[in-house]
Amino acid sequence: MSRAFVFPGQGAQTIGMGKALAEAYPAARAVFDEVDDALGEKLSTLIWEGSQDDLTLTHNAQPALMATSLAAMKALEAEGVTIAAASYVAGHSLGEYSALAAAGALTITDAARLLRKRGEAMQKAVPVGQGAMAALLGLDFEKARDVAKVAAEGEICQAANDNDPGQVVVSGHKGAVERAVELAREHGAKRAVLLPVSAPFHCALMRPAAEAMAEALSHVNIERPAVPVVANVVAEAINDPATIRSLLVDQVTGSVRWRESVLWMAQHGVSEAWEIGAGKALSGMIRRIDRSITCRSVGTPEDVKAAAGSLNG
Template sequence: MTRAFVFPGQGAQTIGMGKELADSYPAAKAVFEAVDEALGESLSSLIWDGDIAELTLTENAQPALMATSIAAMEALKAEGVGINKASFVAGHSLGEYSALCAAGSLSLADTARLLRIRGKAMQEAVPVGIGAMAALLGLDFATAQAVADEAAQGEVCQAANDNDPTQVVVSGHKAAVERACEIAKQKGAKRAMLLPVSAPFHCALMQPAADRMAEALSEVTISDPAVPVVANVLAASNDDGSAIADLLVQQVTGSVRWRESVGYMAAQGVTEIYEIGAGKALSGMIRRIEREIACTAVNNADNVAAVAADLA
């Protein structure tokens, strides 16, 4: 069996995520403590006992989701399941940072600080109300891209997330995204709806955030990953640490090529994927992309024990 570990992106956050892991595994608790120290605040208190609206703020959600994923990874390690059990790692948007941390390319403290910077920079790149994102359901990627191109009309409108064969997210100026919803319906989309997001991620409007991340990434040490990382912008694996910063900068304005990334892993012989961290959203996407891949969510102590019994 060839396995991959994948890490979720924004939207998977819930109050209480990771608490059971922290209570069950000292190594998982240590992850949250290290992230709190790196950020100079008790993010763990917000994650476990805070307000969901505050946790959902991009600058909080990004490091919080990463911390939860790495805590789950540390719990697995405590049971004898290390990163070497995977042939590939990958993550959806911010999840790529979790994947890189799990693979040893980035330290936990640096990853937390980078995601705090990334969250703030992405939020501040576009004034509230200027941008939007919308999910187009029932159109393939080529059609969704054509819809975005037609809707742009001199503004920004891009296919931002190629999630699975039935869902593409477009991003850009609000009026252009609204036009894309109407055009998509005319072209046969089952649904086209604006998403409750705070900024238009993964499009050209994020260039100020990309510039900020280039600066931040230049100040940290990035090592070769212990296992190849399937990069969002490549939809292919990379194991060269010197290329990682540029790939992460490109990711801010580029499309998240998740459908292609899963297809790439399947073509490399991956038959089992473990979703490490909050929620099960990626597992649902993966099943729609490659039905033959077995998906397992790892987000609580029972999951960890079950996976350890299979893999340790």
């Protein structure tokens, strides 16, 4: 049996996440302190006591979710579970940075600063109101991609997230995405809804953000990860630092190939996935992709003890 540690992306953030971990495990608390120091502000106060609206802002949500995931990893380590318990790590969009930090390819400080930059750059790339994203439910990836192409009509509209067999997110110009919603309904989608996001992520409109990330990443040291990382844009395992750097840039405008990533891991022996950090969204997706993979959420002290007990029992 092989195990993957997977790390959530935007949308999983909730006020109070990680607080119990920080109170129960000094090593988890140290992660939040390190992120606060890296950013020069008390992000931990916002995470635990702030408003959901402020936490949901992209430049806050990205480092906050990474901090929560890495705090859970440090708690696991305190219970004797190291990264070596996983054959692979993977993360959904920003979660790929969490995965890389968990595997030792990035420091927590660098991951926090990169994600703050990434969030700011993604927000700046497209003026508010010009872009949109929509979830198309009940269409497979090929149908959703075809709908996006037809809806574009000279604008940008791309399949941005291939989340699971019945959930694809499209991203691009607002008018084109709105057309995609109507077309998807005509093509048999169970639901097609605009998402409450502040920018059109993972499409060509994010090119200015990709350029900003290329510059930021050029100044950061990337080590070889302790276990291979299944990268979003290629849906297979990588461990070469130069390739990691390049794919993190490509990821800003490229599709998140989550469904294919999970299938790749299943084909390479993964039968168990631990979702490290906030929420259970990835576990739901994984179950819909391949029911043979058992899923476990690790986001609270109780989860940590149960997960460690499952290995040590």
